[in-house]
Amino acid sequence: MVALSQMDEGGAPAIRPGDRRARARGLRAGLAVLLGFVMLVSLGWGAADDTRVLAAIGARLGLAEASLRDITIIWDIRMPRMVTAALVGASLAVAGAVMQGLFRNPLADPGLVGVSAGAGLGAVAAIVLGGFLPAALAAFTGAYLVSFAAFLGGWASVIVLYRIATRGGHTSVATMLLAGIALGALTGALTGFIVYRANDDQLRDLTFWGMGSVAGATWAKLVAAGPIIACALVAAPFLARGLDALSLGEPVAAHMGIHVQKLKRIAVLTVAASVGASVAITGGIGFVGIVVPHLLRLVQGPEHRTLLPNAALLGAILLLIADIISRTVVAPAELPIGIVTATLGGPFFLWILLRNRAILES
Amino acid sequence: MLKATGISVRFGASTVLEGVDFTASAGQITAIVGPNGSGKTTLLKVMTGEIPGQGSTHLNGSDIAALSPVDMARKRAVLPQAGNVAFPFTVLELVRLGLTSGLATNDADHLDHLPERALSRVGLDGFGGRYVQDLSGGERQRVQLARVLVQIWEPMLDGEPRWLFLDEPVSALDIGHQLIVMQIARDYARAGGGVVAVMHDLNLTAMFADRVTLLGEGRVRAEGRPAEVLTDHALSACYGCVLRTNTLPPAGGPWILPQATGIHP
Numbered sequence: 118m119v120a121l122s123q124m125d126e127g128g129a130p131a132i133r134p135g136d137r138r139a140r141a142r143g144l145r146a147g148l149a150v151l152l153g154f155v156m157l158v159s160l161g162w163g164a165a166d167d168t169r170v171l172a173a174i175g176a177r178l179g180l181a182e183a184s185l186r187d188i189t190i191i192w193d194i195r196m197p198r199m200v201t202a203a204l205v206g207a208s209l210a211v212a213g214a215v216m217q218g219l220f221r222n223p224l225a226d227p228g229l230v231g232v233s234a235g236a237g238l239g240a241v242a243a244i245v246l247g248g249f250l251p252a253a254l255a256a257f258t259g260a261y262l263v264s265f266a267a268f269l270g271g272w273a274s275v276i277v278l279y280r281i282a283t284r285g286g287h288t289s290v291a292t293m294l295l296a297g298i299a300l301g302a303l304t305g306a307l308t309g310f311i312v313y314r315a316n317d318d319q320l321r322d323l324t325f326w327g328m329g330s331v332a333g334a335t336w337a338k339l340v341a342a343g344p345i346i347a348c349a350l351v352a353a354p355f356l357a358r359g360l361d362a363l364s365l366g367e368p369v370a371a372h373m374g375i376h377v378q379k380l381k382r383i384a385v386l387t388v389a390a391s392v393g394a395s396v397a398i399t400g401g402i403g404f405v406g407i408v409v410p411h412l413l414r415l416v417q418g419p420e421h422r423t424l425l426p427n428a429a430l431l432g433a434i435l436l437l438i439a440d441i442i443s444r445t446v447v448a449p450a451e452l453p454i455g456i457v458t459a460t461l462g463g464p465f466f467l468w469i470l471l472r473n474r475a476i477l478e479s
Numbered sequence: 480m481l482k483a484t485g486i487s488v489r490f491g492a493s494t495v496l497e498g499v500d501f502t503a504s505a506g507q508i509t510a511i512v513g514p515n516g517s518g519k520t521t522l523l524k525v526m527t528g529e530i531p532g533q534g535s536t537h538l539n540g541s542d543i544a545a546l547s548p549v550d551m552a553r554k555r556a557v558l559p560q561a562g563n564v565a566f567p568f569t570v571l572e573l574v575r576l577g578l579t580s581g582l583a584t585n586d587a588d589h590l591d592h593l594p595e596r597a598l599s600r601v602g603l604d605g606f607g608g609r610y611v612q613d614l615s616g617g618e619r620q621r622v623q624l625a626r627v628l629v630q631i632w633e634p635m636l637d638g639e640p641r642w643l644f645l646d647e648p649v650s651a652l653d654i655g656h657q658l659i660v661m662q663i664a665r666d667y668a669r670a671g672g673g674v675v676a677v678m679h680d681l682n683l684t685a686m687f688a689d690r691v692t693l694l695g696e697g698r699v700r701a702e703g704r705p706a707e708v709l710t711d712h713a714l715s716a717c718y719g720c721v722l723r724t725n726t727l728p729p730a731g732g733p734w735i736l737p738q739a740t741g742i743h744p
Contacts, residue, residue, distance in 0.1 A: 133571060133595075133607060133608075134569075134571065134605070134607045134608025135569035135570055135571030135572060135607035135608040135609070136569075136571055136572070136607070137569070137572070218565075221565035222565065223565075223566065358579055361576055361579070362576060362579055363565075364564055364565040364566050364568065364576075365562060365564060365565075365573075365576065366559075366562045366563070368524075368529050368557075368559060368562075369557075369559060369562060371528070371529065371548055372527065372529070372551075372552065372555075372556065372557040372559075373552055373556075373576070373577070373579050373630065374548045374549040374551065374552025374553070374579060375548060375579070376547070376548050376549075377548075414566060414567065418567070418568065418569065418572055419565075419566030419567060419568055419572075420568075420572060
């Protein structure tokens, strides 16, 4: 802060001490450019013949000529995977930021406190029990049913967690984390019970899906889950003002004109929708929700009006990079992306814990 | 005009407030005093809509039960007792949160400079870039006051007075800043706004309040001008110790001195 305001004494309009909005806007522009770049890399740009990649991208838009094979590889294989990684990354990061605002706690993360597990239970139930539906109906509802069930599971988890961890507008960190562990164990057990009833084909689906992967991304799955994620991403910025006020506590937020109950309901729905839909297509991918908002708060401050859009951008970038790593480190095989994010995110989470010791021990 | 009628609050088996009537007029500082546990803060919370209670509260003639959070935020702001801030806000960012609701104007330039003006008003010039979590308790209390002032900066809106509710506004402050904060409250009242303050310091109350309500065990024990309420008898009975009241020049207000020798039976 101090350094920044001193730097600015020279010319240009002075940056006000303590005002990090200009920095947040600059960061947003930088992240947007970086996202575009990473998206291109994810489609194969830089790894193979660049002009062929670009031509194939442009071909469907009528901007260039390319072979049918190139167009198919880019548009039907790489593109859905790239869009899935970006959308899920954005969605998990925003869900993390909203949940941290709701719980007034930088350690709340959908993956850590059992919300992803709850969504997972919903999805597994839909995959296995969906097998009992008449074939025609199952084919029709398939992907939608999984998304919706995951949303319901996530929603129920957030509500239970909030009821347990929050009393009189005050959220206990320890209670939240411990309740999250219990919730995760319970939903894990129920999930295991349902998996036990699954047939061989379903088991294969469940195993890969449980490790967290964008490898199975298809346009069909995206069509089922994408709109839910998009709704959550669009709704999130409208929560910004309320979440900022909530940082000062529920009574203060109410005094400042925030309809706190309504805010909490919408925040819970947003988290459940984005986590549920993400889990439905990619399985549980951890740590994006805690790493991204934390990094951003360090650089641009905690104001949600700038935090939420930037979290979406950085979340998309991080998951795209994690996907590129997962495809390349053990090529031609690939790692489930959840393993990559956990490898990177685990140590980072420990670092956050050390930084927040004071909060935890209070 | 703030008018609360028949306010009763029970927490489980214990009665915190019992049929309290309270009025405050715009243009004045109305202090609520009384010993620990007498229900001062609870009364303030009921009148600001934070907790429910029996009875009714009317703010400028409107029943607060019928007002939306935004309407309430336009009419009044509340300085709570110390509370924690969840994320690492800078002082400027925190004070700017006061600009969220019920603004009196859309003048962007005016609003843009309001946080700094409020900080200057509470004696925190140049603190905008500091992190709230690094400040002392007294500095934090004044940052919160600046935020509250930003919310209802103009003491009058649409011809109606706006209200400043202060819960122990000077409890963490040194004597110099106590006077600064009480003077801010007085200026707000003189400009047409209303101020209701829960106070512990009887001498500051005597010095700054226009009206005083003395609470004891959830009931109103006395109500009136400071000189009428802050008397030896009423205070000693209420606080359970011997308090001597003198009159000090030049203002002629009461001056309360505790007597170390006599704990009231």
